[in-house]
Amino acid sequence: MSAAELGQLVVARAESAHLPLTERLIDGHSGVTGRTADQRDVASWNNSIPVVVKALLDCGLDAVEVQVEVDLPHTNSAVDLVLCGQRPVTGTASYLAVELKQVRHASVDPRCPIAVDLGFGNGKNKLHPVRQIQRYCEYMMRYLPHLREDEDQLMGVALLHNARDADVAALFDLPESDHGFLYTLDDLDRFRRVLTSRFAAASGKRAAHALSEARRDPLLKVTDVARQRSITGGGLMLLDEQYVAFDRITRHLEKTAPFTGYDVGLFYDPAGAHDPGRPPDRKRVYILRGGPGSGKSAVALELHRELGLQGREAVLASGSHAYTETLREIMIGTARHGQVSAKRSAARRLYRYFNSFADTPPNSIDVLICDEAHRMRRSSTHRWTPKELRDDDRPQATELLRAAKVPIFLLDDHQSIRPDEVGTAEYLKNLAEDSGCSVEVIDLEGTFRAGGSKRYQNWVQQLLGLNVSDPVVWRPDGRMTLMVADSPDQMEQFIRDRAHEGATARITAGFCWPWSNPDGERLVDDVHIGDWRRPWNVKPQHSVPNAPKSDLWSTDHRGIGQIGCVYTAQTFEYDWNGVIIGRDLLFRDGEFTVDRTASHDPAFRDQVGDAIVKRCIRNAYHVLLTRGVVGTVVYAVDPATHNELRRLIPGTIGLQHYDGDQPKLTAEGAHLPPAYNRRHG
Structure with missing residues (x-):
């Protein structure tokens, strides 16, 4: 919204403890993340955002656009505010990233000057707010080419609007830069001068739209x-x-x-x-x-x-x-x-x-x-x-x-x-x-995978019984795409289509089939489900023409022709992740259970206890299900397990036509992340 529009939402009402803007943000947070907003976030929205909005209005910058909780590409981190407008004189796009802190006192860790105690009382040091906003700006420059067209477009500030200079004096020792200046309650006049130097009294809608729709460079693997x-x-x-x-x-x-x-x-x-x-x-x-x-x-x-x-x-x-x-x-x-x-x-x-x-x-x-x-x-x-x-x-x-x-x-x-x-x-x-x-x-605590979706990580742990909660229905969050395939053949076609579009894509499976030595110069199709048959990736001690060595399966483009196992997939990531759940993980009597008899992993000999095997198999699927950067597609061999996945995952694969071309398999009902829509839509 513009500063003028937000100005109407930061007026206190006698009947509510929260500003109208805060109530909107609380509802939006719940809808996106599926959990109640942290009280610290609520307090920041209620007490900190109005300081910036009032400063904009006092400077006559009513038309500057204000974006709240702006996601950093591919992560779960977000900038508190990004102000979008036009530069005075030139009229070019101008952006100011603002990190808001309500702290009144701060001290610096003597062992590490960028680690600070902001008085939260939890005993954990945080990254220095100036260095935090500097890194956020540098990250935005790294992954948003739109901002690299003119390096002067983006500036960053940390605003400690409740703190006096003397009470946070140690924070000023860290060098400032265009991507990170520190302002306190004593510096609000200087902060207003920054606003008037960065923005003209003109609409920021075009700049805000350009930033929202900017192409994102792919995540470095x-x-x-x-x-x-x-x-x-x-x-x-x-x-x-x-x-x-x-x-x-x-x-x-x-x-x-x-x-x-x-x-x-x-x-x-x-x-x-x-x-x-x-x-x-x-x-x-x-x-x-x-x-x-x-x-x-x-x-x-x-x-x-x-x-x-x-x-x-x-x-x-x-x-x-x-x-x-x-x-x-x-x-x-x-x-x-x-x-x-x-x-x-x-x-x-x-x-x-x-x-x-x-x-x-x-x-x-x-x-x-x-x-x-x-x-x-x-x-x-x-x-x-x-x-x-x-x-x-x-x-x-x-x-x-x-x-x-x-x-x-x-x-x-x-x-x-x-x-x-x-x-x-x-x-x-x-x-x-x-x-x-x-x-x-x-x-x-952050994440650089699954589109920065902490919800997806928690969902996988709940699905596999790796924490105290039971499995829950996946609620799309606009970051990670999660779908169920109707068959392994459909999964493979979808994954190959993504690879043809230029994405990295692989299929992995639980260790529920034998792993044969090559038959001469040919891999054996060990993984078979009905009429569908594919080979595992090459064994470590072997080499086969036109297939990568096992160590390079995740990174060599030829790896898409084989099914990967957990030992070759662990540590690596790819944009699109297909996972076949074998009969070693079954849904029975209302929960997911492990059946060790279905595993072909030679590590699970008879002398290995059931508790250890169950831990290893659950952890193996935890690894397989968390390799995807953009999206994950799952299929379960066991019918009852697959039906449960259909209940828990609303996203599916559909067949659509594009401009008279041949029909393509696309994600449906999964609330695709904006970056995917712009790149492939």
Whole structure:
């Protein structure tokens, strides 16, 4: 709405505790998210938005358009307000992103100047409001080409309208920029001058419409970040808790890394560089915990990339064969003529497996980044381990803790998929503390997958019984598209159509069919449902013409011709995600249950207990159902289970005609996200 229209909605009414605008926002929030608005949000809408609206009206900017809770593309983060209008003199589009804070006092964490206590009383530090709006603006510039046409279009401010300068003095130490200025109650006159310098007294409808309808660049995937290893300013744009975690860790490294002979750089500590007598601190261990798409791998790769740019060598370890080999292949692919051998050696040194540290000397690695740490095994002993090195009683995590000066673990408590995978935050924390380490656990609460839909993540956990709630009907939120296919053939056709349009798309399935070796140079069609038959992805130890190696199934365009399993899909993401639910997950007696007899996973031998198998199978489907960036299509082999999915998921696939062309399979009844409609409609 325009400032003038909003002005009529921010007038208090005697019969209501909330402004008319706040009541509209409460209703809108419930309709979009399916949950009641947080009291902090309600208070912000009721108390903070009127400050900005009044400032616009006082400046005669009645026609400036105000957008509220503006989603950042592909995430669940949002800018509180974006003001849209025309620049004075030129009449070009002008935007001001505003982050509103009601705080009256603030203090800065002495260990990390971008982590601040805003007085919420929950003991959790938040990202500095200036850095928060700076990152939001940079993120918008990254994914909205419309804003990159003129870099002066967008400005950002953090407005602490209840705070006096003296009570938040520490916040002013952070450098400001065009994408992030700080204003308080003492600065409201300066804030008004910003408004009049950015906006003319003219309609902002055109600018607002252009921003709302702007094309969104596709989300950078994990492999895209890895390919940008050597690019300054490349990688993913970390936000909120991700950025706090990244900054906290890098600052710790600056203080603890030994003097290298350089006077500048990420790790130089002038206070301790020449003090050999300074006693060493306890080893600090970082555990970053978050759900699918919360940015764990983004933080891991950004840390790895940043250390490389600074001339430091950090090791990135994983328990995933596909992930590790993909990262190695990407690095080897950057080799110039005559450098392949050296690049291959470097790739094997920089990207390693969890079980490769058994004989690593203590503290011989400066920084060890353990991604996918939920795949940590009980021990590193395997069938090829030499007898003299076998130690079934030594935890694998102990080897990693011992090998590094700064160990960093990134994990999801609901993604361990094999019986001997034990990596949870509690397990690693206890083990590290028992080893004399100090531990910091950081929760990553955002999401960069499923269109930034937190509702979808919660829905999947409820469906699989991974929290206390029962399965619920999916309520479309305009972010994630979720549909049921009538048959595997229909799913495949829909997924292939999306790939032909330029999207990344794959089909995965539960491990409910045998996985055969290739028949000569041909894959065996093991996955069969009625007359429909398709092969699994290639086994790790084999290669087949015209099909990618198993490690590259998620990233090689030829992977669409095979059905992926959880071991090749984990860690990766693609725009469109087809999931076939096998007979190991059944709907019976009002709930989803696990039938271990339907599984062909060789990890589930008879000696593995039912509780462990059930946990692994539920977690496997949790992984499979959360790979999609834009949309997910599901099909269940068991009729009763499929009928229950039809009840829980209103979205279906339909056949439509476009301008006399051949009919196409399209999503129906799923409230497609706006970005999908603009790109493919």
